[in-house]
Amino acid sequence: MSYKFGYIAVVGKPNAGKSTLVNFLTKNKVAIVSPKAQTTRNNILGILTTKDFQLVFIDTPGLHKSKNALDKFMNKNIRSAEGGADVILYLIDSTKIIDEFEYDYLTSLKQKSDGEIIIVLNKVDLVKKPKLLLTLQELSTLGFENIVPISAKTGENADSLMDMILKYLPESQTKNFLYDEDYYTDKSLKFMVSEIVREKALYYLNDEIPHGISVNITKFELKPTLLVVEADIICEKDSHKSIIIGKNGAMIKKIGQNAREDMEALVGTKVLLKLFVKVKKDWRENINFLTEFGYKNED
Ligand SMILES: Nc1nc2c(ncn2[C@@H]2O[C@H](COP(=O)(O)OP(=O)(O)OP(=O)(O)O)[C@@H](O)[C@H]2O)c(=O)[nH]1
Ligand SMILES: [Mg+2]
Structure with a gap:
């Protein structure tokens, strides 16, 4: 072989x-x-x-x-x-x-x-x-x-x-695989869950807003029959926050519903998802925020 x-x-x-x-x-x-x-x-x-x-x-x-x-x-x-x-x-x-x-x-x-x-x-x-x-x-x-x-x-x-x-x-001639055979990504479930929220936000939001958002998971509890997730959608301006929330909360509801469905398919249990929107001005320039949101190179 x-x-x-x-x-x-x-x-x-x-x-x-x-x-x-x-x-x-x-x-x-x-x-x-x-x-x-x-x-x-x-x-x-x-x-x-x-x-x-x-x-x-x-x-x-x-x-x-x-x-x-x-x-x-x-x-x-x-x-x-x-x-x-x-x-x-x-x-x-x-x-x-x-x-x-x-x-x-x-x-x-x-x-x-x-x-x-x-x-x-x-x-x-x-x-x-x-x-x-x-x-x-x-x-x-x-x-x-x-x-x-x-x-x-x-x-x-x-x-x-x-x-x-x-x-x-x-x-x-020898099996030189570096990863376990059932290992398909290096990312954690928590990372994937935050990315699912970002995917839905990217999908529904227009113009310059998508580039300026980040998703920060603040609560993550995986139980046998339920996953509880709370997440902040971080944006850069108050005007963006209103758009992400939408009229009577319609936009954030749509993002949340879609994200929850994908999360349920991923983990195979019910998911309780709560989303919040927060403004952090210029977070893309702020090393502390970037580190907090997982955007830091290891060197
Ligand atoms: N029709 C068609 N659409 C594609 C194909 N490959 C990707 N797309 C679409 O192109 C868009 C971008 O795809 P992504 O896979 O997110 O592209 P990416 O290169 O990872 O983009 P970044 O992460 O922004 O660098 C999505 O809407 C995809 O559905 C293809 O072969 N055919
Ligand atoms: Mg890509």
Whole structure:
């Protein structure tokens, strides 16, 4: 028997579909997904184990220029994932064009990376062939050879991507898996619960509010038949607070109801969820708040 083990960093611009892909390939929902940019903030491991291999995908925040301390935290996570990876999947939203920022990033990634790079052209279910060919041409002039068009949503061509990833991982005669076989993420239930609230808030809120919110779990009691959760949705302005609460509390109720349903599906028990909205001005610049909300790099 021979075995394979490896870390696969999943990077790319916000909204490219990184979290969707990691969830699809690991057959588990390890990361929240939303139509808004910059949904993922922490590196999240999604682990797929079979009898022959263990693949550890590292979902990362979307690449963007740092404007505040939270951005710096997110960008540092991306660099650390790239640094520790055997294979880097660089995701491109094939409905978009490759802009200068992405072009420069890809060029420098190619120069500095030790691991294998696979370019994943995602969302092919949304794009016409001629557009796809144009992007493929552009990528080959950049010198990338491994390009896989896929749809992380429908799973189209995901098998070819898996084959290519496995091709680049070294073979071992001993079982060299680093994680327990039933371990599918490095994140705690408490983290997942807070992310579920953020996912629903991202989904329902518009404009600039989603980027300025955080969810802080203040009570978490897991009993055999009930999970009790209290959480603060943190925002930056009083005007945002009113929008998150909504007319007669309609918005917060909608967020809460949807979040509770997902939590119940995750833990398999009833969930009692209470949400509060708090204003913490400029929390994205405040190291104490960032630490409290779990946005701190270990160094
Ligand atoms: N049609 C289609 N939609 C997709 C596909 N992959 C992802 N999406 C959608 O694209 C949006 C963004 O997906 P995410 O997985 O959150 O993207 P991300 O790259 O993790 O984004 P950040 O965490 O913000 O960096 C969501 O609305 C997904 O449903 C795809 O292959 N096809
Ligand atoms: Mg994401």
